[in-house]
Amino acid sequence: MNTEKIIVTAALPYANGAIHLGHLAGAYLPADIYVRFQRLRGKDIIFICGSDEHGVPITITADKEKVSPQVIIDRYHEINKISFEKFGMSFDIYGRTSSKVHHETAKEFFLNFYNQGLFSEKKTMQFYDNKANMFLPDRYVEGTCPNCNTDGARSDECENCGALYNPSELKNPISKISGEKPELKETSHWFIPLNKFQDRLQEYINDRNLRFNWKENVLQYCKGWFHDGLQERAITRDLDWGVKVPLENADHKVLYVWFEAVLGYISATKELFSHRGQDSSWREYWQGENTRYIAFIGKDNIVFHAIIFPAMLMAWNDGNKDKYILPENVPANEFLNFEGRKFSKSRNWGIDVLEFLNHFEADSLRYTLALNLPELRDSDFSWNDFQARHNNELADILGNFVNRTMTFVHKHFEGKVPQLGKLSERDVEMIDILNGYPVKIATLIEKYKLKDATLEVMNLARLSNKYFNDSEPWKTLKSDKEQCGTSLNISLQAIYTLAGLFLPVIPFTSQKIFRMVNSRPVEWENMGKSNLVEGHQLGEPVILFKKVENEMIEEIRLKTANAESDVKKEPESELITIDDFSKVQLRIAEILSAERVKKSDKLIKLIVDTGSGKRQVIAGIGKSYSPEELPGKKVVIVANLKPAKLMGEESQGMVLAVENEQGILNVVEVDSSISNGTKVK
């Protein structure tokens, strides 16, 4: 009979930046806690992750730095791999999608689907940027809508009027990459008909939800997709960076990254077993009937893991004898904020994992994040909370309990586990509590209630302190040494249980405790039993957590605050020539009248005098100004901006304004003596 196997995957981080605390709380820490727990239960489990290394953003970063994409992915693959190691992620393998085995796996899937006749091939005219030497994705081309004449329309659809058209119909196309006029070239792409899988996907999700109780946020998300109806989706694109399309006449075409990245879980598993010298063993997991597959992700990834990946596996299973298993559950978390605001790479808001771990222990972070996981909604990380959790709970409650017990035993019992004597009611009660705890915690973890699980284990430390207090061993030491020994024996068993149950959350600390009691973890179910035998020699006590002082918090708080202003000082923008600048005509104009644009919360319709006449300008300043205070102001406008329609109103120019940290806009004004139409140089 097949023993049950478990695959756990954590979302593949994109190798275009360093992971931050939000990523950890969203997917990685929950996955690691779950995996470590299942390992302690003796389960046959593999834990898979790796870098997602293809796609346009990586090539853009590479271009900016004038290096090859390989340099970028090598850099972030290394950074993230090391970050995860230091954070204590216990992946069995951390692969990468640039690996040979991944390219082969992805091509295999593509060819298999291709040969099944699953794809439809569509020829389209696509814009090509001769300067950048690449086909342009739709969102990188802007032009004027052939239907409503609005600027800013994409190459295939206008978001203003909703019209769909062929790229050849778009007027005045401009490449957003080079700013040049792109040329139309014919190209063809393959599409996967997700719509054909919708019914089965709905059934699948419904079934797994009934059996495994999916999270509400995941179900809601899927419902939205199903409601809109799944569409055919292109799985190839014109690019040189990625997995080459394995067909004749498909030069310069790669698999779309969303199609191949999820297959990285499978290819990384192949690599894992190949290292172990068991080349075909990966099938026992991915194609084993008795395998449970759980995919940990953040909410941004729900569609790929709950809909697209299952659809791909279904498609494979339809046409082949070997059948892949589908995810049993996709426990996606929401997002973690940082001091009340969203993590933002571009604004440099937040903190990288490596930076954090240069200042503090991984377990302090793991514990804090675990108690604050965004399991049901976005949650917040704050320095004050971090400090409080570390000091009041890890150091004071857990650390001090271990320390007071250990030092007591060393002082009065030669560092050996005292005998368990006659049991009082209180002793029996404490032993029962310890016995019951592993199941209690296991139940929570199985339901992915990791926050509650963590809180409950800390509650055991509280109960242990209470037991120690109520037993008053410092008194019984003189009055009844046997009873004193009994109290200490039970307290030591509590330490052992805490070390075991806390292992998934704070593994480094658990190891320290096990070393201190000179022992090793047993299987989860037995963790609450009397595992330290009488007379067993204990190791030396060490302080588990030193207090985090205010200065340490202030220091790092300042550092992260500075990081934000650094970016403002050095905005990433290309240098322009004086000629480029002279293309922009800035002129002084006087606001004659102002009124709100109907149904818009921030647009205000202005009539301005530009010296040579009146014109209408729509400005997005409605949240910062009321129409009454605007007339009379002399402002700076871009006079030669191509007209655009906004909310049905034509705008013939643009008012310059600055935005402060609260998002309040301030229009640039000049002295009232300046006459209308004056050119700004």
Next chain:
RNA sequence: GGCGAGGUAGCUCAGUAGGUUAGAGCAACGGAAUCAUAAUCCGUGUGUCGUGGGUUCGAAUCCCUCCCUCGCUACCA
């Protein structure tokens, strides 16, 4: 504006198949103890459950209005 999520104790968050006095951790206040990292333990909450209405014997929980926040998105910054 559209779509989605959310507004519960000072802070971070639980709690909805509607039902006795709305919870946890932290903080705060009072007390006990002194083995221990000035640590621990006990006790203490008059919270408009965002607002206003509705359904109901009964609503944080269901329905509607409105306000606010966040994310995605369209909005000329």
